[in-house]
Amino acid sequence: MRDIAVIASAQIPSERRSDLSEIEMVQKVVTGAIEKSGIDRRAFDFWCSGSADMLCGRPFSFVSALDAIGAWPPIRESHVEMDGAWALYEAWLKLQSDPGLHCAIVYCFGQSSLGPVPDILATQLDPYYETPLWPDSISVAAIQARALLDGGRYTERDFAEVAVENRRRGKSNPNAQLTGDFSIEEAMSGPYISSPLRKHYCPPLSDGACAIVIASREKVDELGFAAPAWIRGFDHRVEAQSLGVRDLTSSASTQLAGRRAGARGDSLDVAELHAPFAHQELILREALELGGSVSVNPSGGALAANPIMVAGLLRICEAAGAIHRGEAKRALGHATSGPALQQNLVCVMEAN
Amino acid sequence: MSEDAQGPITMIRTPVDLEYNISAGPDLTLFLRGLKEEKKLYGRRSPNGDVYIPPRGACPVTGQPMLEEVEVSDHGTVTTFCLINIPIEGQELKPPYVFAAIILDGASLPLFHMIAGIAADEARMGMRVKANWKPDDELVLSLESINYFEPSGEPDADYDSYKEHL
Amino acid sequence: MSESSAEILTAPYRLKYSYKRTTGPVIGRFLTDLRDGKITGVRRPDGAVMVPPREYDPETGEALSEFVSLPDTGVVTGWTWVAEPRQLHAMSTPFAFATIQLDGAHTGMLHRVVAPDESVMRSGMRVRARWAAERVGMITDIECFVPEESA
């Protein structure tokens, strides 16, 4: 495997409803990441983006985003209809596949403010048997949370602790949206959205965007970049979707991806987990066997800011950022997609 | 619903009905307000001097933010066109109609709109046209404020003058 | 015109379409049987019965075609309470989304449970299908499940 590092990233603060158009959001993060990387815009060997059309209800939303990045002269470019974390995987693999390529930029954008996101996500389900009932994404997550409570290993207090902790940590993240000092009691007495999920255990609806630059060892050396976050393991796995055919209390795909990426929970300083719902962090911690010494979600995670199609790549940006700032030697970024943690990705990075 | 209530089910209808609230963003807002409130066409200048209409959030060529707003003429040249003979679901216009790329005077790339005021087979590349606006009290936040473009009476433009804008 | 005075325009948009889905033999069989008031599952090579039936084994992707008739009773294996149904749910009163394992099946089916109130709901509760008055060959031909004792 070739040595590839995350060397720069940029994001815009997550907001309930951004005044910026998609194009402006993308323009800001792409230009921001390029400037931080010190690489000329024309020198990128590969571009890849992630987004989802159904969020705005219009086909080809990524086409207008291409107007924002200065794609002239023509660029080598691709797009996944997924969270940007998978676009990063594609870009990383592209650099693995061709030793002549040295740097790539990945970006993603998503606006939760345009449409009814929980209902839109019901269109991800089985179109014959499930979508006609319109189970929204919060209800689907709530069925998973109930299974966890029924399993007896966790109580609702554990959900509350996760929520309170993430919002508290998010206070130091200038890009976070929903942060503050809440008490466990406050969280546990909040209104139900879909029982047993109360308001505090659910993510905010966010608009956001982020971009990330990766480069080969040759390019890192050429740039004299001081604190690259070397990608040491990168893997993603999927499970069957239907809630009735899998164990909702564990995450087999996270466990597998983590093992293949060499996550080794006890060796990590930081783990940024994409757990939009509080109970999902508990499932992910188990799947990745994270020990008590690991700092989980110092950014506040998806409970503090959850721009859809972006929040996964944000976890990798935040984990890489901890390495760039010298706060971590070894960090993990995780992303999830699909109902109730159906699909999961793990990226393990290390300092020099 | 089954198509045939008696026989085996082979096809079902599954409706989707999702309500969105779409934002125009600052640049399209500038453009659309110009149409409705001032009967004017506003674009923006890009960092390399081109004028984009409708204006957009970034320069497609450089990836940099756009600069100041620029008013563009409502007269222009048809660079190319086609004659639409096919009804489109959700489309209010009745075929046949001429759909054209029009480079407005002062703009650096064409805008797409309909041409009327001529027989459909008289449409041609290089034809000079001007906007036919709706009455002031019927203007809307949309390019529909312009009913269509129609011949302006000016002589046709030289092919060389617009061949870079096809 | 000055930029600062221009409030960003917004407008409603409705993505509304009635998709036309061909079902293929397995889904079509299940929906046809539902219309006729019967529930049909499919057997996996290891003997496990899945309902609703899939055309393939979810673990291996292998094709499946051995149909099995099932009763319309079963057990709630997971649930959540929807206190305020929305228009899309087509339900006028609060209800639960639940996974229901029918008697004789080895997997759960996502559906609705209507109960007097949330306090009645628990995992492990027995339920029975309440059939729609008019059945057309859709998953909603089962209007919902209800607690067995109240059925």
Next chain:
Amino acid sequence: MAELCAVIGVGQTKHAAIRGDVSIPGLLREAAFRALEDAGITFADIDAVILGTAPDQFEGIMMPELFLADALGAVGKPILRVHTAGSVGGSTANVAASYIESGLYDRVLTLAFEKQSESNAMWALSPKYPFQPPITSGAGGYFAPLIRAYMRASGAPDHIGCKVAYKDRVHALKNPYAHLHIEDISIEKVKASPMLWEPVRYLESCPSSDGCAALVLAREEVADRHSGPKAWVWATEMRSEPMQFAGRNQVLPQAGSDCAKSLYKKAGITNPQAEIDVAEIYVPFSWFEPMWLENLHLCEPGEGWKLTDNDETTFGGRLPVNPSGGVLSTNPIGASGMIRYAEGALQVRGMAGDRQVDGAKVALGHAYGGGSQFFSMWIVGSDKPS
């Protein structure tokens, strides 16, 4: 490339306006099983699945790879969903090839599909969306003015479009998978068909299809052990440019030209006109054949229509183009690019049946999308690249 990649399995559905006999999973599995069978393997041998399809509005299912994961035998494996507008079928195969070329995967299944009969293509492509210009005219309305501009610039005679349409429809009669089989096709019939988006006639336009294509790709060592014929991937390439900008040439876009030049260079091809034996090019409206021949440097600028006019783009000609009948005969949008790639692979494997071009050793697969702004291409050969 870190690793060589070969196509060891090709599958496609019988394409049709409505595949009323299958569900969406059933449609994909038909193509997947044919590709697996061709490769002599099963789902269990596959390490990753790469799926491409065009906008989710076509089927009304958001990110359908999620609900399709188990139908495609992807449980416990990576699955990735590519969407690059009309070029998606090609770029999906390119992404799948990069999985192999990275050296991290032995065998990858890649599929691209569209089940257009689930909705209406014109509605799905151009819904009435707030703040967008009111004049929606479908894909034909977008491309017809570009065709007019090409006709003007090249001086091509009017009959070229009809000639291409006739040729591809005759080719389709040799392809059992093609959607349209118009047995009594003639130039006169094309000419007499209704003018939809003048200058584009009905029979010069692509249909709307249900269909899926699938490929099994393998790493060199794995492919070497495979007994059947292989199509070795000599090179893949992609290029994109913005849809509209000042001075953009949409008739012969630079992205397409750059993409082709880079592709040939990577493949070690110095004279594409002489070295490529057969081309499967994305031609949704007949006039795009001469346009793309020029854009792809398969002829001199302004000469594309002459190749067509001189019967050089059919069987026995200098460069047979779309022996499968092309997009004009089969157009499940998301799959159309991959069908081009798949047909090219069949040609160099000598497995193209009645539509086989004699002695084809090197094939070009091409796809484009958006406003002629996304391009993906590959070159496959019977032999390993030198």
